[in-house]
Amino acid sequence: MTAPILITGVGKRVGFYLAKHLAQLGHKVIGTYRSQYPQLQELETLGVELHRCDFEDASQLDELLVTLKQQPAIRAIIHNASDWLPDGDAASAISIIDKMMRIHVSVPYAINLALTEQLNAYTGGTADIIHITDYVAEKGSKKHAAYAASKAALHNLTLSFAAKLAPSVKVNSIAPAMLMFNPDDDEQYKQKALKKSLLQKEGGESEILNAVTYLLQSQYVTGQVLKIDGGRHLV
Structure with a gap:
């Protein structure tokens, strides 16, 4: 049986995008989601095994982990689930950073530990954990400090788990910036955002797929961060 991603x-x-294209490439894919979206039907058509789970609900997470631990082996874990909350006032500070740390740090930490046996059981080469972090993990953010801090912590987990799970599992981060605009972004915002990178264009989801594919194929890269930022760090 093919070990899933x-x-x-x-x-x-x-x-x-990742679930769709990895499934089309022939990988067995298991996906989690919090809210129902029409496009999830497309993933089901492609054979993606879907599990609804709100990571803020401990009981739902526990149920998900019990289900996933029934897999005899797992090829890779890609921690993509994310939220992007702006900083609030002092009254909401603890609530905001707790939410950011839970989804970006606590849950990946728990999943990695719970599924270590399944990752170690993969026999097709070296298994993988990939953390999707963010460009701001190194730079910080004036308006999204809690978010930036949680993404920085997620990359720190990359370093810890790379050392902890070697040599049977590789663990890396992908840190994107300005991959794609939201449908409601206005033209003024777009032009301002594009000027923040050397290449002055959207990267697109394919850049993440390319990075994931590289890490899955590599047998010698671990504990690293791939920066997909269009040269933003040099502006």
């Missing part, structure tokens, strides 16, 4: 947050954008 687990992708969290496949309901839209990057997660949906």
Whole structure:
């Protein structure tokens, strides 16, 4: 039986794109999602095994892990599930950072530990864990400090798990910036955002797929971060 790739947050954008294209490439894909989206039907048609799970609900997460641990082996885990909350006032500070840390740090940490046996059981080469972090993990953010801090913590988990799970599992981060605009972004915002990178264009979801494919194929890269930022760090 083919060992599956687990992708969290496949309901839209990057997660949906990865699940769709990896399934089309012949991989067995298991995806998690929090909210129902029409495009999930397309993933089901492609054979993606979907599990609805709100990561803020401990009982739902526990149920998901019990189900996933029934897999005899897992090829890779891609931690894509994310939220992007702006900083609030002092009254909401703890709530906001707790939510950011839970989805970007606590849940990936728990999933990695729970499924270590399944990753170690993969016999087709080296298994993988890939954390989707963010460009702001190194730079910080004036308006999304809690988000940036949680993504930085997620990359730190990359370093810890790379050392902890070697040599049978490789663990890496992908740190994107300005991959794609939202449908409601206005032209003024787009032009301002594009000027923040050297290449001055959207990267697109395919850049993440290319990075994931590279890491899955490599047998010698671990504990690293691939920066997909269009040269933003040099502006």
